[in-house]
Amino acid sequence: MSLEGRHLFCPGCGTDIPVPRDARPGDLIECESCAGVLFRLVEEGGREALRLVQRVSCPACGERIPVGDDTPEGTILCHGGASFRLRKEFGAFALEPRDGERPLCRAAAPKAGE
Ligand SMILES: [Zn+2]
Ligand SMILES: [Zn+2]
Numbered sequence: 135m136s137l138e139g140r141h142l143f144c145p146g147c148g149t150d151i152p153v154p155r156d157a158r159p160g161d162l163i164e165c166e167s168c169a170g171v172l173f174r175l176v177e178e179g180g181r182e183a184l185r186l187v188q189r190v191s192c193p194a195c196g197e198r199i200p201v202g203d204d205t206p207e208g209t210i211l212c213h214g215g216a217s218f219r220l221r222k223e224f225g226a227f228a229l230e231p232r233d234g235e236r237p238l239c240r241a242a243a244p245k246a247g248e
Contacts, residue, residue, distance in 0.1 A: 142184050190227040194239030201227050214239035
């Protein structure tokens with residue numbers, strides 16, 4: 135047996151993918167075969183597993199923010215100093231600005247400082 139590091143079953147493509155030796159539950163893992171998808175390392179019943187992590191676009195800057203599949207609707211997510219409310223539409227996540235707040239994501243704003 136010459137196991138180099140760990141391998142875990144990828145729920146996306148169904149193959150074993152390498153997991154960094156120092157990865158811990160909660161870490162985000164990328165699968166080479168599943169481009170554009172992230173997985174979170176979780177511990178279930180004493181065993182490690184990978185869970186699909188959805189990503190939702192920041193309405194202000196368009197950056198994709200990882201969101202756990204079990205994140206409840208209504209959760210407030212912050213990005214670039216702005217906060218957004220998480221909505222679920224047809225099983226997909228979406229972000230909307232909080233009531234009375236304008237989406238002022240710093241990542242979207244032109245570089246200040248001059
Ligand atoms: Zn995969
Ligand atoms: Zn943003």
